[in-house]
Amino acid sequence: MSDTLGDLRDLYQDLILDHSRHPRHGKRLAAFDASAKGDNPMCGDRVEVFVRRNPDGTIAETGFEARGCAISVAAADLMAETVAGRTPADTRALFAAFRALVRSGACPDCPPGIAAPLERLAPLAGVHEYPSRVKCATLPWHALIAALDGSKEASSE
Amino acid sequence: MSDTLGDLRDLYQDLILDHSRHPRHGKRLAAFDASAKGDNPMCGDRVEVFVRRNPDGTIAETGFEARGCAISVAAADLMAETVAGRTPADTRALFAAFRALVRSGACPDCPPGIAAPLERLAPLAGVHEYPSRVKCATLPWHALIAALDGSKEASSE
Amino acid sequence: MNDAPYPLDLAAIRADFPILARTVRGKPLVFLDSAASAQKPRAVIRAMTEAMETQYANVHRGLHWMSERTTEAYEAARDAAAQLMNAPDRHEIVFVRNSTEALNLVAHSYGRHLLRPGQAVVISAMEHHSNIIPWQLLRDERGIELRVAPITDAGELDMAALEALLADGKVGLVSITHMSNVLGTYTNPARIAALAHAHGALAMFDGSQAIVHRAVDVQAMGADFYAWTGHKLYGPTGIGVLWARRELLEAMPPFLGGGEMISSVTYERSTWAAVPHKFEAGTPAILEGIGLKAAIDYVRAIGYPAIAAHEAALTEHALARLAEIPGLTVLGAAQDRGGVVSFTLDRAHAHDIATLLDRFGIAVRAGHHCAEPLMHRFGVESTARASFGLYTTTGEIDALAEALLRVREFFA
Amino acid sequence: MNDAPYPLDLAAIRADFPILARTVRGKPLVFLDSAASAQKPRAVIRAMTEAMETQYANVHRGLHWMSERTTEAYEAARDAAAQLMNAPDRHEIVFVRNSTEALNLVAHSYGRHLLRPGQAVVISAMEHHSNIIPWQLLRDERGIELRVAPITDAGELDMAALEALLADGKVGLVSITHMSNVLGTYTNPARIAALAHAHGALAMFDGSQAIVHRAVDVQAMGADFYAWTGHKLYGPTGIGVLWARRELLEAMPPFLGGGEMISSVTYERSTWAAVPHKFEAGTPAILEGIGLKAAIDYVRAIGYPAIAAHEAALTEHALARLAEIPGLTVLGAAQDRGGVVSFTLDRAHAHDIATLLDRFGIAVRAGHHCAEPLMHRFGVESTARASFGLYTTTGEIDALAEALLRVREFFA
């Protein structure tokens, strides 16, 4: 069974496990400029994302309250980590790249400027083997984009 | 193709063709004691059966107005021929035997007393190969039984 | 017919349909009942068999390999159906059991909730019962008027009369067949939709017959709803398609309630999943979706240009051969007509014709073809009907014509 | 377990299901998701394939050989279904798409037309969404009250509370599951029906799960309606069964309108075919009926006594093995429970459990199992669920238990 455990590690890399168990950003921010909820009714995952902005409009800090699986919590935490300091437009571009990554396992056409943060998100690429779990990984991003857009609820599909 | 024509004759025996083209009883009776309609909505066959009774309750005469296929018209005409002089109970028994005949091609368990009229109806036995046409052959009988029962419409199924 | 190479390789196509090798009553099967339901190519049979043998589980929400793969295969049918109709959005494809359910879904969800009493629905005089009864039930339950656009003696939709029916602006929905299953008449959905829209009505088309023979482009025709059924398009029974514009689907309340169609459930209040799932309650016809995908792929590989040309050739040939038979009358004479030909023959009853043809191994349908009011329109109770599929040959039509001569003799 | 010979020949049964020979992720498939949908035996696959290859046409009204034979094969499914449930009359079997449609049919046709505002419907706290939403829609549209009979912490129906809900005589229909798809609890339909009848209500049972494992006798249980779904009984998707007492079916108006369900049609007024056809609009799921017949024959050949004994043995084994896993909590503890076991495991989320088990080739389901209110009742968001079919082995349950220990370690 040792190679099965190897398989498990493949998908649930230590990094993911660590972020899901001890999320650094897993809290409601004391002060925030925007927030939005995301809901994956198919599996009961639920996340609320809080965003504080810098005066220049870039993201100062992101926090979240999540109830969900290891993948969604880790995805939320890694997201919070990688979007800090980015403009909303950058964040959107990063989400597009991330979505490609978790849907197909790679993002060959991704702009080089995005390589570094995408690298950071790469541990989640294994999710592409489980199409129904892709939503777990993208749910916090949908909520974040909704918050940036000023709506209260993410409309994921 | 000659043996196909033979096959055709099998089912549409001369007798049937003859009765369907020149029904002896295909008319509304001038005077009648009971009548009922039968309807086969599946194929548009429609028949109305008229019965005149003898003082002893036996059937004096049966007539019918039919719009339908060769099988249903011939069946109605042969029915009218064979039920004349019979009591309602006899008629019912004959119908049961006839139904077995057109459903299965034979009526092995039929009471011997019924052998002679059943023989007369035997040309219709070939219908059993076409389950959806069995109703064509039984429709006039359903109407006749309904008339004997005093209802106006046969409830066939 | 001209000298161009024949548009499709009939021998190869026939070899794709195992059932065509069968004999019936000792004679080769001549299956001229495709408009009722078409035969299935090996690709469809194989797709369903392989799913059951190698890759099957319930779809959606399953997180294991079998369920993920089955979901992909099933959802691929949605993509295929969207492409087939040139639907702008795969989420506009709602899987239902058959055309009948598609029409009922619209009558229930759109008709009972978004039409108002006093509004009207227009159908035509050549509809299948499945495009009549749902509107009658709606009328009787909700006071929505039902109007019937007449057809001409040639069996064509009377466009002037249709326009007159729309004139008072009360019509909310026009629901008309794209091809008559009795007369073979093609209607002109683009013109009908334009007319409907000009008078504030939506346009729905019953494509059960049309999509079998002709490319359907719901965007080009400007349709609002389009319905069809898998089993006539060489696919399995148990699956059909309702296409509707997304904003309509979003405005419509759900029809059936249950698993798969919800977003969240409490006893007080439930919310619905996004379209199309809102309309797909319960375990869907998974294997049938997989089979339908194979059928769509099969049809697209042959291509509608070839299919339509073949249909036109067969129809022309059939009309010519049947015209040679004394006492035979073909119903309708539309300019634009396809591979469905209904006829009466002297005094012979349609049922007797069908039964006698069956003795020759020839399968035709007889009856009212689920279009009683249309029968009345033409003053008949029933007709015999020969209908063609992409595997039909002119030789089979010749066999029909010869057999009909014998039938006629027989009843002479 | 005792020393009696094992009730069924598992090796032979497993050999009947081609998919069980598959590997997933390099490991033998361990399919513990049969409650979502069961795998198909070769007999079912063959029946459907043979129909498509040798004997297919649309049913009813066809007068030719292919149609006559296909009609016989399809209608034989009705006889088989009637026998399976000990229905007194084959005409009481209505074919639908699945359990969900059966429940909706009753909610629409019976609920909207024969229940009156002010009356109530009672369901239980352990229903599948398919037995919740149709009644919610009915409530919101027609002012029929919806009452929920509570369950105990053990996951059993609280019969005293049910009786209290019936006491005011306002309840027209009690609709309750025969077996919970989450807890595995069997209810007691005979007692429920007696109680309902004593208070003037009808009794409907959702037999989606129960009929897979236990002999159902609708007459002995005194049911008025009984619903189930083909794909869980080793049959194809796209077909399900509603059984109802004939007088009810006769009193109920049609649900969907269209072909096949009419007696006669004019624009003014249409009349309906006799039951069950009144409720079967459009081309039915013909191939699926033929497949379902094969599934029923397969199940009957093995026999419910053996199937039920096997289920009991598997359930006992599973509960024992899962009890050994620290941190694992099984939902419910009903006295009478069957082959469905839902559980939570420490901090591990159900979805992660399912995904990790999948890496071992083990298929379980995770989520709310279309029973959100029941999840809330037990204070959980989701569970993992292992469920058994007649091909399930104790060895597979052992594999699950061992893998769960690794999963636990992994998340420790």
Ligand SMILES: Cc1ncc(COP(=O)(O)O)c(C=O)c1O
């Ligand atoms: C108890 C119960 N009821 C109803 C259903 C619905 O069955 P279907 O999805 O086939 O309609 C299911 C299964 O999903 C079930 O387990």
Ligand SMILES: Cc1ncc(COP(=O)(O)O)c(C=O)c1O
């Ligand atoms: C024009 C037309 N509409 C609707 C239908 C109904 O299709 P289905 O029986 O598959 O629902 C048919 C075929 O029967 C048809 O030919």
